[in-house]
Each structure stands twice: as structure tokens, then as C-alpha cells.
Amino acid sequence: MSDPVDRLLDAVELGESIIKNRDILQTTYIPNTIQHRTSEQEQVTQSLLPILKQSRPSNLLVYGKPGIGKTLVVKKVISKIQERVEKSNFPIKLVYSNSKEETTLYGLLVSLGRQLNLNEKELPTTGLAISEVFKRLLNKIDEGKLNAIFVIDEIDYLVQLISKTGKDILYQLTRANERLKQGSLTLVGISNDLTFKEKLDPRVISSLGEEEIVFTNYNVEQIKTILEERINEAFVENSVEDPALNLCAALVGGEHGDARRAIDLIRVAGEIAERQQSNKVTVEHVREASLKIEENKEETSLKSYPLHEKLIILAIMKANGSSTGEIYSSYKNLCKTVGRDELTQRRITQMLSEIELSGIITGRLVHQGIHGRTKKYKLTISSEMIKKTFKNDLTLKDII
DNA sequence: CCTCCACAGGAACTGATGGCGT
DNA sequence: ACGCCATCAGTTCCTGTGGAGG
Numbered sequence: 379m380s381d382p383v384d385r386l387l388d389a390v391e392l393g394e395s396i397i398k399n400r401d402i403l404q405t406t407y408i409p410n411t412i413q414h415r416t417s418e419q420e421q422v423t424q425s426l427l428p429i430l431k432q433s434r435p436s437n438l439l440v441y442g443k444p445g446i447g448k449t450l451v452v453k454k455v456i457s458k459i460q461e462r463v464e465k466s467n468f469p470i471k472l473v474y475s476n477s478k479e480e481t482t483l484y485g486l487l488v489s490l491g492r493q494l495n496l497n498e499k500e501l502p503t504t505g506l507a508i509s510e511v512f513k514r515l516l517n518k519i520d521e522g523k524l525n526a527i528f529v530i531d532e533i534d535y536l537v538q539l540i541s542k543t544g545k546d547i548l549y550q551l552t553r554a555n556e557r558l559k560q561g562s563l564t565l566v567g568i569s570n571d572l573t574f575k576e577k578l579d580p581r582v583i584s585s586l587g588e589e590e591i592v593f594t595n596y597n598v599e600q601i602k603t604i605l606e607e608r609i610n611e612a613f614v615e616n617s618v619e620d621p622a623l624n625l626c627a628a629l630v631g632g633e634h635g636d637a638r639r640a641i642d643l644i645r646v647a648g649e650i651a652e653r654q655q656s657n658k659v660t661v662e663h664v665r666e667a668s669l670k671i672e673e674n675k676e677e678t679s680l681k682s683y684p685l686h687e688k689l690i691i692l693a694i695m696k697a698n699g700s701s702t703g704e705i706y707s708s709y710k711n712l713c714k715t716v717g718r719d720e721l722t723q724r725r726i727t728q729m730l731s732e733i734e735l736s737g738i739i740t741g742r743l744v745h746q747g748i749h750g751r752t753k754k755y756k757l758t759i760s761s762e763m764i765k766k767t768f769k770n771d772l773t774l775k776d777i778i
Numbered sequence: 779c780c781t782c783c784a785c786a787g788g789a790a791c792t793g794a795t796g797g798c799g800t
Numbered sequence: 801a802c803g804c805c806a807t808c809a810g811t812t813c814c815t816g817t818g819g820a821g822g
Contacts (some may be wrong), residue, residue, distance in 0.1 A: 450810095469780065476820040481807090482806075482807065482808095483806085484805095484806060484807080501800065503797085504795095504796060504797050504798075504805090504806075504807085505796070505797035505798030505799085505804090505805070505806085506797085506798060506799090506805075506806085507798090507804080507805055507806080508805085508806075510798090510799090510805090543806085543807095544789095607785085628806095646790085657812075700783085701784085702784085702786085703784070703785070721809095721810070721811090722810075722811060722812085724810085724811070724812080725786090725809080725810060725811075727785080727787070728787085728810090729785065731786090732789085743786080744818095745817080745819055745820095745821080746784085746818090746820075747782095747783080747818075747819040747820025747821070748781085748782065748783055748784095748818095748820045748821055748822090749783060749784070749820075750782085750784025750817090750818095751781035751783085751784060751785055751786070751788085751817065751818065751819090752784065752785055753785080753786070773786050776789070779822105780821105780822090781819105781820105781821090781822080782819105782820100782821100782822105783818105783819100783820095784816105784817105785803095785816105786815100786816080786817085787814100787817105788813105788814080788815085788816100789812105789813090789814080789817090790811105790812085790813085791810105791811080791812075791813100792808085792809105792811075792812095793808105793809095793810095793811105794807105794808085794809090794811085795806105795808085796805105796806095796807095797804105797805090797806100798803105798804080798805080798806105799802105799804085799805105800801100800802090800803095800805095800810095800818100
């Protein structure tokens with residue numbers, strides 16, 4: 379999104395910048411005070427408190443919509459506790475992982491292991507049985523006499539991964555303490571999906587859900603104060619106009635109140651203002667930033683698709699609003715012209731729903747009586763965008 | 779009221795890849 | 801050297817279905 383080369387060049391060109399501290403505008407930055415979240419911080423601390431007494435704290439489940447500070451609060455509390463026990467010989471190890479970023483169960487366990495300082499030799503990235511990986515994790519904790527806290531973000535994705543493979547890793551994680559002699563393991567699950575608990579094994583619920591904390595959504599006012607705080611620290615004084623700030627909060631607050639997106643928005647707006655050599659961030663900049671973020675998302679997801687998905691998107695583009703059957707035959711023609719083997723219709727329907735999930739197309743189920751049922755797909759982005767991004771693709775450029 | 783279309787979408791399977799332990 | 805294990809892309813086979821048209 380923000381190209382480091384551009385950033386450097388701009389900074390040199392301008393000599394001075396209206397953004398004085400860029401790190402603060404990163405969504406991973408943990409501010410000193412997390413606004414509107416004091417009681418949640420207390421609750422998290424409360425359930426992790428037993429660590430100080432060297433006994434095992436409760437497992438914890440944190441719920442709430444995206445971008446409302448769940449991860450921030452959990453990370454902050456744990457690092458505070460870490461500071462307190464630093465000198466004792468009973469160290470706390472924070473291990474964070476995001477299930478969405480790891481595509482497989484194996485990958486997730488390995489990323490946990492890496493943070494426990496297991497190297498390639500001790501924990502290879504492939505080849506082992508899942509149970510073997512798990513055993514090595516526990517061994518490491520036991521040997522190091524660690525108090526490990528596993529923070530698993532978007533744990534609902536993990537549940538999906540597990541249900542595919544049939545392993546009950548979550549159950550084993552929650553019961554791991556019975557297998558540990560010297561260390562301890564605490565599980566903190568973070569979930570966006572408030573109903574996700576229903577999908578869990580009841581045995582897991584009883585131990586994982588020992589404590590539950592629900593984060594409420596931010597409203598527009600709260601988003602605004604959060605933005606204000608970051609702006610104060612990150613921007614040169616008075617360089618963000620009030621209407622711009624309001625618009626930022628309104629654009630985001632109108633949806634789900636995702637603070638991360640608000641912060642992204644003001645950061646991009648700031649960068650645009652800088653590039654235009656303006657010394658103020660205006661409403662216009664925010665509007666532009668909003669568009670730019672949108673387009674960027676579209677472009678990167680278009681680019682990242684494999685060939686057959688791209689062909690499907692082109693097939694839809696040629697006949698916007700067509701049914702699966704029509705798309706499929708159009709796709710087959712495209713395959714012929716580029717000289718590739720075509721895939722089965724089953725695979726194509728699957729790809730279509732995958733693409734739909736990313737938001738580039740939308741499908742609508744239609745029942746046409748004797749003409750059966752189909753899904754009709756439409757593009758949600760402009761065909762110019764598609765042409766523009768696929769033009770550089772060697773195999774595609776002549777069929778656009 | 780029944781039939782039958784044109785698919786949706788689940789489940790199980792295959793073959794390839796890559797790397798482990800022994 | 802061998803069997804094993806996880807994962808991925810893709811295939812095969814399958815059951816299910818709302819309502820126009822007879």
C-alpha cells in the first residue's frame with residue numbers, strides 16, 4: 379500500500395513532512411492508552427492474574443467484531459505482565475498467531491513453535507505428523523519451564539481447519555497442562571464470530587470458555603477520539619483539518635466501526651496530502667484515500683489469482699450477469715484460444731464461489747422453473763479495472 | 779398436481795509434492 | 801531405501817431443489 383521507495387523519495391523531495399511519526403499510523407502499533415477499553419483490559423488482566431502467583435490462569439475467549447482492539451488489549455496486558463515477572467525464574471512466553479494468515483493447521487503449529495525458538499532442525503516445516511509437532515511444542519515448554527500463553531487470533535478459522543482434518547488439536551491444547559510437568563500453557567482465543575462457540579466440541583467449550591469477554595463495537599464518536607489521539611501523536615500539529623477527521627470517522631463508523639480501517643484511511647490520506655505537497659490533510663484527501671484503498675484491494679486480489687480463475691473472471695466480464703453454464707462454455711472457449719486444458723464444471727463452480735467470497739463478483743441464486751436453477755454472477759468492479767490489470771499478463775493480453 | 783430442468787454444492791477419492799523418521 | 805504424513809489441486813459421483821410448464 380505505501381511503497382517504501384516512494385516514501386523515502388517523497389521525504390527527500392519535500393524536505394519536511396506533515397507526518398512526524400509513521401509507526402503510530404500502523405495498525406499494529408500499541409498505544410499507551412487504549413481508549414474506551416479500560417474495563418476490558420481489567421477483565422483480561424483479571425483472568426491472567428494467577429500467573430503472578432505461579433499457578434495456571436484460566437483459558438480465555440475474546441469476542442468482538444474486527445478492528446475494535448481485541449488483539450491490542452490482549453497483547454498489551456500480556457506484555458505488562460511479562461514486565462512484572464521478568465526477574466523471576468518463571469518466565470512468561472507470549473506466543474501469538476493468526477489463524478487466517480496460516481493456511482494449514484500444520485503451518486499454524488509451526489509458527490507457534492518458531493516463536494518458542496524451535497529451529498528448522500527441531501521443527502521442520504513439513505514431513506512430520508501433526509501429533510509429533512504437538513509433542514515437540516509441549517516438550518519445549520516443559521524443558522524451558524515456560525509459562526506459555528498461546529494467543530490464537532481468528533480462532534474460528536482454526537476450528538474450520540481442524541474440522542477438515544478431523545484432528546482435535548484444540549481439545550488437546552486446552553488439556554495440555556495435564557501433560558506438562560514443569561511448564562504451563564494458557565490459551566487465549568480471539569474470535570470475530572460471536573456464534574462460533576456453537577460449532578465447538580462441548581469438551582473444548584468447558585475448558586476454553588472458562589472466561590469470556592465480549593468487546594462491543596465502536597460508535598462514530600469513539601472512532602473519532604481514537605483517531606484524534608493517533609493524529610495528535612503522528613501528525614504535525616494542526617495539519618489535519620477537522621472536516622477531514624470527521625469524514626474519516628463517518629466513512630468507517632457507518633459500517634462496522636473498524637478502527638484499523640479508520641487509521642489506514644487517515645494514513646493514506648496523509649501520504650496523499652504529502653505527495654501533493656499540501657501542508658494540510660483535507661476532506662478531498664480522505665476521499666481520494668478511500669478510493670485508492672478500494673482500488674488497491676481490487677488490483678492486488680485480481681493479480682493474485684491463478685490462470686484459470688483469471689479466465690473465469692474474463693468470461694464473466696464478457697457477459698455480465700450470466701449463469702454458471704454460460705460462464706462455463708465461455709470459459710471453455712477462452713481455454714481453447716490460450717491453448718490450455720479446461721477444468722471440469724464442478725471445479726469451476728467451486729472457483730466461482732471462492733472468487734465470490736473475495737468480493738470481486740456477486741452471485742444470486744435463481745430458480746427458473748423448468749429451466750433449472752443457476753447462480754447468476756455479476757462483477758462488482760469495473761471491467762476497465764480488469765482490463766488494466768490483466769493487460770500485463772502475457773497469456774491473457776490478446777483475449778481481452 | 780406432478781415432472782423435470784440445470785445446475786448447487788457435499789463427500790470421497792487420486793496423484794503429485796516434499797520431507798520426515800528409521 | 802522405505803513407508804509415512806500433510807497438503808493441494810482437481811476429479812468423480814452424488815443427492816437436492818424451486819417453480820414453469822404440461
